[in-house]
Amino acid sequence: MPKTAHIVLGAPAEQAVFPEPRQGDSVIGVDRGAFECLSRDIGVTIAVGDFDSVTPEEKAALRSSAESFHEFDSDKDDTDAEIALKIAVNDETVSDIRIYNWSGGRLDHLLSIFYMVYQPRFKKAIGRMTLYNKTNTITFYPPGSHTLVKDTARQYLSFIGMTPIEELTLRGVKYPLDKESYSYPRALVSNEFLEKECRFSFSTGLLAVIQSGDK
Amino acid sequence: MPKTAHIVLGAPAEQAVFPEPRQGDSVIGVDRGAFECLSRDIGVTIAVGDFDSVTPEEKAALRSSAESFHEFDSDKDDTDAEIALKIAVNDETVSDIRIYNWSGGRLDHLLSIFYMVYQPRFKKAIGRMTLYNKTNTITFYPPGSHTLVKDTARQYLSFIGMTPIEELTLRGVKYPLDKESYSYPRALVSNEFLEKECRFSFSTGLLAVIQSGDK
Numbered sequence: 001m002p003k004t005a006h007i008v009l010g011a012p013a014e015q016a017v018f019p020e021p022r023q024g025d026s027v028i029g030v031d032r033g034a035f036e037c038l039s040r041d042i043g044v045t046i047a048v049g050d051f052d053s054v055t056p057e058e059k060a061a062l063r064s065s066a067e068s069f070h071e072f073d074s075d076k077d078d079t080d081a082e083i084a085l086k087i088a089v090n091d092e093t094v095s096d097i098r099i100y101n102w103s104g105g106r107l108d109h110l111l112s113i114f115y116m117v118y119q120p121r122f123k124k125a126i127g128r129m130t131l132y133n134k135t136n137t138i139t140f141y142p143p144g145s146h147t148l149v150k151d152t153a154r155q156y157l158s159f160i161g162m163t164p165i166e167e168l169t170l171r172g173v174k175y176p177l178d179k180e181s182y183s184y185p186r187a188l189v190s191n192e193f194l195e196k197e198c199r200f201s202f203s204t205g206l207l208a209v210i211q212s213g214d215k
Numbered sequence: 216m217p218k219t220a221h222i223v224l225g226a227p228a229e230q231a232v233f234p235e236p237r238q239g240d241s242v243i244g245v246d247r248g249a250f251e252c253l254s255r256d257i258g259v260t261i262a263v264g265d266f267d268s269v270t271p272e273e274k275a276a277l278r279s280s281a282e283s284f285h286e287f288d289s290d291k292d293d294t295d296a297e298i299a300l301k302i303a304v305n306d307e308t309v310s311d312i313r314i315y316n317w318s319g320g321r322l323d324h325l326l327s328i329f330y331m332v333y334q335p336r337f338k339k340a341i342g343r344m345t346l347y348n349k350t351n352t353i354t355f356y357p358p359g360s361h362t363l364v365k366d367t368a369r370q371y372l373s374f375i376g377m378t379p380i381e382e383l384t385l386r387g388v389k390y391p392l393d394k395e396s397y398s399y400p401r402a403l404v405s406n407e408f409l410e411k412e413c414r415f416s417f418s419t420g421l422l423a424v425i426q427s428g429d430k
Contacts, residue, residue, distance in 0.1 A: 079404065079405075103322070105429060105430065106404075106427050107351050107429055108351075108371060108373035108375070108402070108425045108427050108429075111329075111375055111402050111404075111425075112373070112375075112404045115375070119401070135322075136322050156321065156323060158326075160323070160326055160330070162400075184334060185333045186330065186333065187323070187326050187327035189294065189323045189324060189326075190294075190323070210323045212321055212322060212323050214320060214321035214322055214323075215227070215320065215321070
């Protein structure tokens with residue numbers, strides 16, 4: 001059965017939101033994020049990380065409560081978030097990947113998470129990966145036609161061409177576009193939904209869409 | 216005489232820092248950022264924006280105190296930050312562009328500012344533009360050999376390949392590289408200075424370097 005993989009990172013609490021997994025979903029808790037799940041009674045399917053951000057007692061609690069526990073060296077090549085995404089992407093039963101707590105900590109970490117979708121090994125995440133925090137929802141799209149449903153309480157809608165983008169059409173928004181092409185990565189910010197859905201399409205490139213309730 | 220253009224945006228105060236312009240420098244205050252300069256006795260050379268984020272009284276104060284005042288329609292194609300950068304880039308006497316208060320507000324705005332250097336019209340900003348906030352310094356580099364001086368109190372050093380990067384060499388850092396190439400944009404985070412300077416070079420692409428003191 002298609003399931004959702006919830007990846008819970010460990011960024012500071014200010015922008016933190018936590019998953020409400022359904023039966024059958026997996027929760028991949030990353031370092032401090034795994035312990036934050038445990039302390040909220042969210043069952044951790046897989047705990048991963050170098051666990052330098054938890055106490056020995058917290059680590060012991062995780063080791064005994066998580067279904068699976070993977071400890072990695074902090075000098076590894078992959079970031080914790082990459083290790084977690086690799087686990088989610090390689091699980092054939094996962095149809096939807098949600099990442100929590102990627103903001104409010106280090107800015108370079110935030111960019112590094114945003115940039116994961118450029119990696120060929122994570123190509124399968126495009127179209128089914130979403131980044132959530134309290135005030136933003138970020139989704140990533142391959143070429144084609146897509147429909148996006150408005151997140152309530154998020155006023156702004158931004159289309160970020162992460163690569164050159166060809167024939168971008170936007171419908172159902174305040175500032176529509178008709179087959180516009182951009183020869184370099186271009187952030188088109190501050191658009192807005194006119195209805196509760198918008199439709200968009202493009203023929204080549206990689207697009208991120210941000211729904212933002214930030215002030 | 217070469218001068219610095221200080222672009223002061225209006226993001227919330229939490230991460231705000233303000234310029235200390237030297238004689239001859241220009242201060243480009245953007246919308247609320249212009250008024251924040253005025254209220255700190257930082258002389259505003261050019262105030263730009265749609266000024267929807269200041270009161271009529273604050274706007275009147277700006278109009279009478281700024282050397283130059285440019286009011287734009289809020290439905291314009293360019294963002295306020297783009298208008299300010301255009302002014303700085305087109306000033307032949309400017310050798311150094313510093314941007315303040317680009318963080319702590321909307322995440323899509325932050326990305327849009329980070330993405331400005333992709334635009335051909337801002338190519339001249341690469342190599343002389345720096346984004347400052349309380350805990351991060353971001354600089355952008357064209358291909359070639361570069362030396363970077365450590366910002367005190369900023370532990371982490373991240374190299375963000377904003378495009379494919381060829382022959383990236385890093386010296387004087389905890390994790391050195393020798394002519395590594397990346398066929399897609401790649402964020403290399405959590406490196407550190409070994410000394411007070413590091414040297415790096417690459418042969419093609421566009422590189423952002425972040426010095427971060429974020430937790």
